[in-house]
Amino acid sequence: MKGLFKSKPRTPADIVRQTRELLIFAERNGNIREDKRLEKMAELSKLIRELKSILYGNSESEPVPEACTQLTQEFFRGDTLRLLITCLPKLTLETRKDATQVVANLQRQQVQSRLIASDYLEAHKDLLDILILGYENADMALHYGAMLRECIRHQSIARYVLDSDHMKKFFDYIQLPNFDIASDASATFKELLTRHKSTVAEFLTKNYEWFFAEYNLKLLESTNYITRRQAVKLLGDMLLDRSNSAVMTRYVSSKDNLRILMNLLRESSKNIQLEAFHVFKLFAANQNKPPEIISILLANRNKLLRFFSDFKMDKEDEQFEADKAQVVKEIVALGHLDRQ
Template sequence: MAKKLTMKGLFKPKARSPLELVKHTHELLMFLDRNMDAREQKRKEKMDELSKAILEIRTVLYGDEESEPNKDSCAQLTQEFFRGDTFRLLIVCLPKLNLGARKNTTHVIANLLRQRVQSQLLALEYLEKNIDLMDILIKGYEDSGDVALSYGAISRECIRHQNVARYVLESDHMKKFFDYIQTPNFDIASDAAATFKELMTRHKSTVAQFLSKNYEWFFQEYNSQLLESSNYITKRQAIKLLGDVLLDRSNSAVMVQYVCSLDNMRILMNLLRDPKKTIKLETFHVFKLFVANQNKPPEIVNVLITNRTKLLRFFDDFTIEKEDEQFETAKADVINEISVLEPKPKISSILSFRNNCEVKC
C-alpha cells in the first residue's frame, strides 16, 4: 500500500508558478471573451478549466488548510495580474462566469486591490490609469441578476482608494444611484445602498468637496427620492445616512446650509409623523439640528413657534424602549429651545405644521 501511495504521488500534477497561473488564466479569459460562438462543449471545458484556475489563484493569495500564503508568490502573482491587463479581463468577463467562479473572483480581486508589493499598492496606480473600469462596475447595478452583487462588492473595494471614489462622486453615476437604491430587487437595492453609503462616508474631505459643489441637485434628489420614499427600508437608511453625513465635522458648512432650509425642515416634520418608531428616532437626530441652529432664519423660527404646542406635546410623549441618557438630554435641549423661541419678522408664507405635518401623539 505504501508503494502504491508513493507511485501515486509521483504522478501528481506539478503546481503552476504564479506567472504560469496568471498567463493560463489570461488565455482562458481571452477565449471566453472572444469566442461567443464556440461549441457548447468547448466553452464548458474552458469554463471548467477557468474555474479551477481562479480557485488556484485564490489559494495562492489566501492559503489553504495546509499552508499560509507565500509572500513572494503573492507579489509575483499581483505584479503579473496588473502588468498583463488580466485584472481588466477578469472584470469584463465576470458576467460570463458561473456562480462559484464569480464568488472566487470577487475574493481574488479584493485581495489584489489590497496586496502590497515592496510597500507599493499596485492596484491604485492601475485603477487610476484604468478608471473606466468603474463605469463597468457601477453600471453592473443595471443587471437584474447576482452579477450586480459581485460588481457591487468589487466597487466597494475599489472606492477604498480616494482617487477612485472621487472619480465616482464626480461622475454621472451618482445621479443613477438614486434609481439603483430603489430597484425592486431587494438584494440589489440593499447592495447599491451599501456602496452609496461607502461613497458618502469613507473619504471625508472628498465628500465635503462633492457636497459643496453639488449641493442643490444632490439634496433635491436625496429628499424627494429617498427621504420621501414610500419604502420603509429606503427611508430609514436615508435618514440614518443623512444624520451621519450632516453630523460629520468635515461637512459642517453643508450642515449649516441644510438646516437653514424651510423646505428641508418641512420634510423632517413630515417624517416625525411616521408610524414607525425607528423612523421617528432617526428623524429626531436630524431635526434637532434645525432647532439647535443659533442662526435660524425667520421663517424657521416662526414655523417652530406656530407649532410650538404640538411639537412640545409630541416630544414630551416621545420615548424609546431602552434608557438612553444622551437621547433624553438631547430631547430636553430641543424642548427647552422651542419653549423660549421669540418671534422674528413675519415672512410671506409660513408652513403650518398643524395643517400639513401634524404629529401623531
C-alpha cells in the same frame, strides 16, 4: 528516474498568465466545439479558485506574502482585471463568487508599500463605469457591486465615481424592485458618502443643489419604508460628521428641509422617528436660525413640545435624554422671542 520528469510547479505568476490566456479565449469564444469550450471554461474556473486560495490561504495554510506579491504584480502587469470584469457574465455562479473575492483582495495587496490596484484603476477608470452599470443587470449586480465597493476604498477612485454622471443613477438603483440589488446599491451609496471625509465634503459642497433635491424627493420622501429609514440614517451620519459642517449649516437653514424632517418625526415607525430626531436636533441647535426656520418652529411649538414629552426610547439612553432636553430647551426659548 521518474522524479526527473516531474513538471516544474507553477508559480503564482504562471497561474495568472494561464488565467489571462483563458479569459482571452472566453472573451473571443470563436468557432470551437462545445466539449472543448466547456473543458477550457472548467480549467478557467479551477485557475480562478487557485488564485483565490493563494490570496486567502486555505484550511491548511495561511497566505504566503511573497506569493501574493508575485500574483498581484503579474495580475496588474497585464490587463487581467479588465478581462475578468468583462468576462464575468460568461463564468459559472461559483466562479463569479471566486472572481469577486479575488478582485476584492487585490485592492488591499501592497507591492513595495504601494497599492498598485489603485494605480491601475487610475489609468483604467472606464472599468468603474462597467461596475456601476452592472446594477442594471440582475445577474451581475451583486458581483459588480461588491467589486465596486472594494475599488472605492481608494480615495481617487471614489472621487471619480462621485464626480461622474453615474452618481445620479444611484438614486434609482436604491429603489430597484429587487430587494437584494437595491440593498447592495444602498450599501455602495453609503460607502461613497462616508468613507473619504475630505472628498465627500468637497463633493457635497460642489453639488449641494442637485444632490439634496434628489435626496429629499427620491429618498426621504419615498413611499418605501426601508428607503426612507436608510436615507434619514445616512443623512444624520453625513450632517453630524465634522468634515461636513458647512453643508450641515446650509441644510438646517432650509424651511423645506425642516418640513420634511418634521414629517418624518410624525412617522409611525419608531426607528424612523429616532433617526429623524438626530437630524431635527441640528435645526433646533442652530444658533443662527433664519427667520423662516424660527417661524415654522414657533407655529408648531406646542405640538413639538407635546410630541417630545411622549417621545421615549425603549431602553434608557442618557445621551438621547440629554439631546432631547436640549431640543426642548431651544424650542421653549423661542417662546421668549415670540413675546418680544
